[in-house]
Amino acid sequence: MPYGYIASMKTQPGRRDEVIAILTSGADGLKSAGCELYVVSAAVDDEVTIWVTEVWQSKKHHDDSLHLPETRAAIAQAMPMLAGDFFSQETEVIGGLGVTGRP
Amino acid sequence: MPYGYIASMKTQPGRRDEVIAILTSGADGLKSAGCELYVVSAAVDDEVTIWVTEVWQSKKHHDDSLHLPETRAAIAQAMPMLAGDFFSQETEVIGGLGVTGRP
Structure with a gap:
């Protein structure tokens, strides 16, 4: 069952574009x-404020990805630019357009 | 520039699956x-609680879609099953995986 993760975070003033660049730079690795x-x-x-909506094959895939060296490096790079106001919501992805959901 | 819309809503107890079925049933029409x-x-x-993440070609496409007969019918059908606790956030979609973002 596809696992969803919706998160928002606030950056330090003037740093949003830099954090977004970090977040989007790893997109190719995410697929694998x-x-x-x-x-x-x-x-x-x-x-x-930045919002991220993620869909993963499973919760385990998402959790495992947090331990990848490139993920840890990206988090370490972005962390000093964040303001600490973090929201997250775990979901079960059901379906819609452009996403594979519940079988 | 792609327009994003992130929303959450709460349903009346026991009605979430029905509202989700309404939301996902119109997916084909959304594309056009x-x-x-x-x-x-x-x-x-x-x-x-239901979360919806939407990406549209523009804010105008999203706003216009709210006036379509099928959208209005879906909203009318779902509304009595909602609990009224609604959150929404408009965004500019930048990029990532599986989405076309900022050129």
Whole structure:
């Protein structure tokens, strides 16, 4: 069953583009780690909030990806630019358009 | 520039599957209305919360879609099953995996 992860974070002022660049740079590697969808977006009503919607083959694929060297490096690089206001929600992906959901 | 819309809603107890069925049933029509991605998912930590992540060719495509007869019918059908706790966030979609973002 596809596993979803929706997260938002706030960056330090002026650092959003840099954090977004880090988040989007690893997209190719994500696919081989079992990620099916990774949508990085910027809130339109402020200059610091980032939203990420992820779809993975399973929760295990997502959790395992957090231990990959490239993931750890990206987190370490982005962390000093974040403001610490983090939200996340785990989901079961059901379906829709552009995504493979519940069989 | 791709337009993103992230929303969550809570249903009345026991009605989540019905609302999700309504949301996912219109996926084919969404594509012709300019929707590129429509991910419907269910929160894993309760029985009533739904999350939707949408990517549209533009904000105008999204706004126009709300006036389509099939959209209005779906909203009318789902509304009595919702609990009224609604969150939404407009975004600019930058990129990632499985989505066409900023050129």
